[in-house]
Amino acid sequence: MRILLYRSAQTLTCKPVNQKFKRSTELNNVGLLEDYSLIIEDDQITDITSIKDFDFSNFDLVIDCRKNVVMPGLIDSHTHLIFSGSRSDEFEMRVAGKSYEEIAEKGGGIVRTVEATRKETKEQLTQLSLDRLKESLSYGITTIEIKSGYGLDFETELKMLECVKDLQALQPIEIIPTFLGAHTIPREFQNNRSAYVDLITNKLIPEISNRNLAKFCDVFLEKTAFNIEETRTILEQAKKYNLDLKLHCDQFNSLGGVDLGIELGVKSLDHLEMITNEDIQKLSKTDIVATILPGVSYFLKIPFTPARKMIDEGCVVSIATDFNPGSCTSQNLPLMMNIATLYNGMKLNEVINSVTINAAYSLGLDHKVGSLEIGKQADILILNTSDYKNLVYYFGRNFTKTVIKKGKIIYERNH
Ligand SMILES: [Zn+2]
Incomplete structure (x- = not known):
């Protein structure tokens, strides 16, 4: 042809x-x-x-x-596209003045999506996700990264990653799967965090690696999620099992994610709304991609990642949607590009390279797309x-x- x-x-x-x-x-x-x-x-x-x-x-x-x-073709390098349920009521609470962290502390947030996602069969999740992938395709997205992380137990985390595998065969967008079992501590492990870290490191990571169900392993390093020691334990184990690494960090609090990411050789550090000037300097001396998520800052009304300063200092940046039911409900990547110009201080050409070649590099796909x-x-x-x-x-x-x-x-x- x-x-x-x-x-x-x-x-x-x-x-x-x-x-x-x-x-x-x-x-x-x-x-x-x-x-x-x-x-x-x-x-x-x-x-x-x-x-x-x-x-x-x-x-x-x-x-x-x-x-x-x-x-x-556009590349959405950070999404949580597979999930069940809606959190529109939490949105209503936020509009009335409650913060994302307050809602999470009251049992809302990620754990609620986990409950809904656990109840679905793999086929139901696949159908929900197929409709969303059609939406992504309509914006010109030809490659997308999708994370697990709404299962938080052995069966559902695997179900989500198997769902990605099925979706790959059912529609044309190339999907890069990421294991994010360390999205938050599930309710049943609230008083026994180390047992959940143990489940991730000793059961899930080996199983996922052996079955080749994910390319990346990611952790949410945050006060409401995983601490720096837990993050290190999980990422070091993932590395041993030949998974490439990503890290959600510095979204609400700067907890040492940049240092850890550099030390472990992560492919990307994502969020970075609260990155310090010192960490920008350190990051600028590496080839690690800073994945900026303008839709999250917009939707949660939190500070915007200082992309202008990061680019001027020499950091490698990309932009993604972070599409998920709690902190960014839009799959419209060109809209994120517009927000990035106005609120992250990026130039028009910079945002275009950030959703094409730099996004490809952040997923290890720069040799072909x-x-x-x-x-x-x-x-x-x-x-x-x-x-x-x-x-x-x-x-x-x-x-x-x-x-x-x-x-x-x-x-x-x-x-
Ligand atoms: Zn995310």
Whole structure:
């Protein structure tokens, strides 16, 4: 199958120059090409060219892109997409003045979603998640990370990760599974935390690793979740079992997550709303990705991660939705890009690289997706506009026209 994306008004390659990701001033360069064409053969990009004359009979499909932007498919590198139940009543409480932490202390929050998720069969969870993945696809998302963490027992954590495996076979978005058994301490272990850490390290991690059910292991390091010693125990064990590491840290309190993440060689540190200046300096000297979640700051009305300062200091940043029922109920990644410009101080080009090449790097997928380059997988988003800046400028609007995954059209939207 040969496809020609014919003379797009703008092509954003998002191709990094010397490294596998972009940082500092390079982050402000999206690799803009005007009036270029892109050729796909089977699942790969085989040419990006300024040639204007083509023999259309050489192609199985020609898409006229003269009024469109062609860019890499978007990557949502941090989500909790599999869950059951709604927490709209907690939202109502928050609107009336209660804090996220207060609601969690009263038995709301994650543990409530856990109760609802435990009750569902794998098939029910799969169906709920399929509908949500369709929503993600409509925004041009071609790769997504999904965490477990609403099971918090042996059976349900495995059920969630098996659900990811089933979802991979049932729909076209590539899913990267992350084990987040250490999301919070489940109710039945409140008075015996060490037994829960033991369940994670001695039962769940070996089982998940042996069955190849997750690529990453993640922990929520926070006062209401896991402390620094517990976090270290879990991540060290995951590392022994060949899982790559991620860490939720510095969301409400700075508890030493950056130091630990650097020491253990995590791939990304996520949240970082309360990161200290000292930790920004340390992080800037590493290749660890700081995954910024603007929708969480917006929805919880908590401070925004100081992305401007982090980028200026040289940190590698990416942006994700953190889609979940408690702290970000939107799957609209372009909306997060808009919020990141206005409230995290990021530039338009910076947010585009943050949901493409840098997000790919944070998931260890930069060798095949995240940028438009000859030889890379053809994961492409075609926008229904000729000016890529509109994707960030119009907030809440959907500019998706066509989504291509591995060289196949997987979504088309009529405008
Ligand atoms: Zn999260």
